[in-house]
Amino acid sequence: MRTRAIIDLVQLDDKKLFEEISKGLNIIFENMNTIYQHSVELAKSDFSRGYRILNYIACEEAAKYLILLDLIRCDRLKKEFFSRQLKRFHEHLAKGIYFNYCDIKPAKFSDVFTWLEMKRKEYYLDGPINFDWIFINWIFQQREECFYVDFVKYDDNYNWISPQRYDENPILLKPPYQPNIIKLVTSFNKIGLSNPNSLELIAYKWRPILIDKDFLWVKLCEINIDTLKILKQNKLISKADKSDIKNIIELWLFPLYSIDLNLIKVNKNDLKAIQQNLLNHYNENI
Numbered sequence: 001m002r003t004r005a006i007i008d009l010v011q012l013d014d015k016k017l018f019e020e021i022s023k024g025l026n027i028i029f030e031n032m033n034t035i036y037q038h039s040v041e042l043a044k045s046d047f048s049r050g051y052r053i054l055n056y057i058a059c060e061e062a063a064k065y066l067i068l069l070d071l072i073r074c075d076r077l078k079k080e081f082f083s084r085q086l087k088r089f090h091e092h093l094a095k096g097i098y099f100n101y102c103d104i105k106p107a108k109f110s111d112v113f114t115w116l117e118m119k120r121k122e123y124y125l126d127g128p129i130n131f132d133w134i135f136i137n138w139i140f141q142q143r144e145e146c147f148y149v150d151f152v153k154y155d156d157n158y159n160w161i162s163p164q165r166y167d168e169n170p171i172l173l174k175p176p177y178q179p180n181i182i183k184l185v186t187s188f189n190k191i192g193l194s195n196p197n198s199l200e201l202i203a204y205k206w207r208p209i210l211i212d213k214d215f216l217w218v219k220l221c222e223i224n225i226d227t228l229k230i231l232k233q234n235k236l237i238s239k240a241d242k243s244d245i246k247n248i249i250e251l252w253l254f255p256l257y258s259i260d261l262n263l264i265k266v267n268k269n270d271l272k273a274i275q276q277n278l279l280n281h282y283n284e285n286i
Contacts, residue, residue, distance in 0.1 A: 006089045010082060014203070018196040021068050025194035028068075029185060032061035036182055049163055055179070056146050062185040063098035064089055069188075072199050073206035074257040085257045093120070094261045096139035102180035102251050109254050110213035116259060122266040131278045134271055137263065184251040187244035191228075191237045198236045205230060211254055224249045 009020060039054035071085045088094035097119055106112050118124065119139055125131040133154045135141060144150060149162045192198065205227050228248065231237045 018199040022196040059099040063095035109215040187247040191240040
């Protein structure tokens with residue numbers, strides 16, 4: 001058996017691709033939903049740490065769903081994008097980006113590039129005055145601190161950190177909270193979007209669309225509405241309430257297949273120099 005064989009899907013023709021992706025979307029949803037529902041039960045019993053861990057895993061599974069939907073929206077003639085999108089299925093950074101992507105409100109596609117630049121950086125500056133400390137990549141940090149105990153270094157200081165510290169954070173003491181990505185994927189499932197015929201129509205609608213940096217979110221919503229209308233006309237939409245339609249129109253954002261989601265390498269010495277310059281300027285103005 002060879003695991004992580006997702007890249008082999010590139011060899012399939014469209015008909016077989018839609019059938020295989022359909023199977024995958026249904027399996028992913030079942031796993032995402034089961035894990036999420038288990039997290040909710042933990043939250044109800046005040047097991048907040050277990051809730052957060054399972055909630056995060058459910059969101060990573062939901063990210064796989066959106067990664068595959070972006071594959072369907074990608075023009076197959078763009079072979080580099082198509083293959084790269086399949087590889088993202090197993091990448092923690094890509095999944096973390098898709099997870100958090102549903103929480104932003106970009107006015108146009110260029111806003112996504114700005115947001116991604118920070119989320120992809122290997123290291124970045126932050127703190128009470130915005131440049132106090134050097135942190136590792138935000139997506140990786142979010143994931144690691146949710147799951148594991150670690151011994152970390154903040155500039156010249158060392159410390160142990162544990163997920164326990166989030167148990168006492170009042171902001172995080174009110175689970176269960178349903179993340180936007182869970183809402184979106186749940187709505188997709190409720191309308192029956194994973195049907196192979198639905199995927200074929202989504203590909204037909206989306207593949208010819210050229211999305212440049214000035215492409216507006218309002219225009220994106222119009223395309224989402226048109227997509228739902230096409231599915232409805234072809235009797236491919238199951239029962240859905242207004243909230244599901246709203247979720248799909250507003251939370252199904254620009255496809256990311258054309259954007260580099262790899263880690264942006266950062267020289268820590270360069271970052272320290274920037275930090276020192278900012279600190280000098282700050283001290284001169286207080």
